[in-house]
Amino acid sequence: MMYYNKEQLKKIREKGEEQLKELEKENKGGRYKSAADMEIVCQHCQHDHFEKGEALLNTRGLTFLDLDWLNGSAITLACTRCGFIHWFAKEVQRVEE
Numbered sequence: 284m285m286y287y288n289k290e291q292l293k294k295i296r297e298k299g300e301e302q303l304k305e306l307e308k309e310n311k312g313g314r315y316k317s318a319a320d321m322e323i324v325c326q327h328c329q330h331d332h333f334e335k336g337e338a339l340l341n342t343r344g345l346t347f348l349d350l351d352w353l354n355g356s357a358i359t360l361a362c363t364r365c366g367f368i369h370w371f372a373k374e375v376q377r378v379e380e
């Protein structure tokens with residue numbers, strides 16, 4: 284049997300709340316800036332939090348379309364509110380909150 288005093292219980296609870304906040308942060312995504320130094324806002328619903336992802340672009344198709352500059356991988360930002368996916372061929376930067 285283990286006993287905790289009031290102070291210890293308080294610490295345990297605070298730690299739990301911190302971890303919960305971290306998890307919530309992950310779930311609501313983050314804010315991002317494009318290579319043009321503009322903060323990214325959802326084109327569909329104007330929300331400003333996104334989940335970042337990466338997608339491989341189809342090389343042959345892009346060459347055919349004369350879009351070789353796009354070759355490689357693209358950054359995708361999915362709006363955490365409506366799910367609209369934004370595509371970027373250049374790196375985006377996370378904005379610290």
Ligand SMILES: [Zn+2]
Pocket residue numbers: 325326327328329330362363364365366367
């Ligand atoms: Zn949206």
